[in-house]
Amino acid sequence: MDAIIDNLDLYLQGFGTTLLLLVVSGLAALVIGTLVAAMRISPVPSLRWFATVYTEFVRNTPLTLVLFFCIFVLPLLDVRLDFVTRAIIGLSVYTSPFVAEALRSGVNGVPVGQAEAARSVGFGFRQTVGLIVLPQAFRMTIPPLINVFIALTKNTSVAGGFFVVELFAVGRTVANARGDQVIPVLLGVAAFYLLITVPLGLLAARLERRWVVQR
């Protein structure tokens, strides 16, 4: 236990980096994902096609490979950025198709009858989308999106294998230094991750439970 207390500042530093990775790449993934989702449901065939291929390819590439690209291959292409920035690029690109899918399934999940009903009472496009479809799509989108961010939280640990000093990397360093206390050291790291993932998970389940009953 004292290994954790002795290294508490290291832990907190790592936790800070993990939070930084989570928030920045989460926001970036949200932006890219929204763009991809918009392309995916747009009436423009070439954009739709591109978004589909992008989603399919990025989703089926392992995160480790994406981060490997950002850390070791980008320098070959004369990109000079620090490790954290490159890890953020990798994490946001990897997460973006999952965000796009969550958004798209939310919009597609609104029953056609809802839009038809809105049209039949004389609503125009803006009213149909703004008053009927989007409010429902939003509710159906938030729980899956939270789940995407839970996955992202766990995925930030992979950056720890690529020179970014976040929780996982801190845990590995401390565990190597204190071979006698490996179990408490790593459980301490796990506790920090659970501190983010468990509340988010409970929130997602709660929202889903409240909203699923209403339809």
Next chain:
Amino acid sequence: MTNVLFDAPGPVARRNSLIASIAGGIAILGGLAWVFFTLNAPRGELPGYFDPSRWDIFADPTVWRYIFVAGVWGTLRAALTAAVFAVALGIVFSLLRSAQTAWIRIPTAIVLEFVRGMPVLLMMLFILLVLNTGSFWAVVAALTLYNGALIGEALRAGLASLPRGQREAGLSLGMRPMQSKMLIEFPQAFRQMLPIIIAQLVVLLKDTSLGYIVGYVELLRVNMNQLASFYGNYYLFSFFIVTLVLYLAMNLALSWFARWVAKRTARRTGQKPPNPDEENEELLKGVAKANAEARQMGQGSV
């Protein structure tokens, strides 16, 4: 869906859409061409990345043999072993998690929550350092535990989404609750959730690459570490592309298989099966439904 939102496009809207499509297509092709020419441009003294001299080693069959025997097989070996164990563990978890007795159900729920909230990589490191198993079993055990928990939740959701009449029919035939669960409910739940389980196996296959970080010899390590350092940095980019293509081939094949199974399940049962592309959402829905059902049961009809 989208054409319900507005009137059927007239000639002007159709023309605009076509123009936008062509403009978008040109922009995308332009972007791809830019990437290609940037990569193909000479790097100082050295030729560009698509220069044949950077790819000549792939004419050597021994390179390919090494990639497949050590790399692809290393990845597949870990994935197959972990997949078998993960499905088995998932079945056990789902049965424990939907047990009637609270002192089995609640600890299982806590364990599952704990496992699902942790990074797989951390589990690998934990198993590697604490249990001292060697990297293969560390990778396999962590992947088994993590994916077993998720498959368990999927199966539980499948069990919960069955009509209650199935269980009641089993019980009324004089089956014990366990018999009814194993013989009546579980086979249906398994078939219903098969697309989700396969989609989870894609995640498992992708996550074997985490073995790279804990020192397991798989595709990424063989290509990008062993071969790339043997042949030198000159070939790093080429090895990266080869690795990417191999991973995509394996994962896409499995993803498409999941979709095919989903379609087949839909045809056979006439029900809408869970969409393997939206595993998160489908899981949530199933779990929410299970919880709602449990509350209803608590109010006591059966």
